Amino acid sequence: MADEVDQANAIAEAHLERSLAAARAPIPAGQPGECEQCGEDMPRLVDGRCGYCRDGRKRP
Numbered sequence: 375m376a377d378e379v380d381q382a383n384a385i386a387e388a389h390l391e392r393s394l395a396a397a398r399a400p401i402p403a404g405q406p407g408e409c410e411q412c413g414e415d416m417p418r419l420v421d422g423r424c425g426y427c428r429d430g431r432k433r434p
Contacts, residue, residue: 376384404418411427418425426433 402420404420406415406417407419407422408415409419409424409427410422412424414424414426414433416424420428425431
């Protein structure tokens with residue numbers, strides 16, 4: 375029977391595996407141009423959107 379420490383270790387191991395898989399995901403190449411969402415001219419667009427619009431962040 376697994377105790378709490380074993381369960382915590384299993385959760386931590388699963389989290390580590392998911393994190394490593396996410397870190398291995400390829401980074402899409404970007405293109406310079408005008409963002410389709412905000413209209414700003416940016417040096418890198420992915421799928422036509424700038425990083426701010428893709429991430430939902432405010433501009434500095």
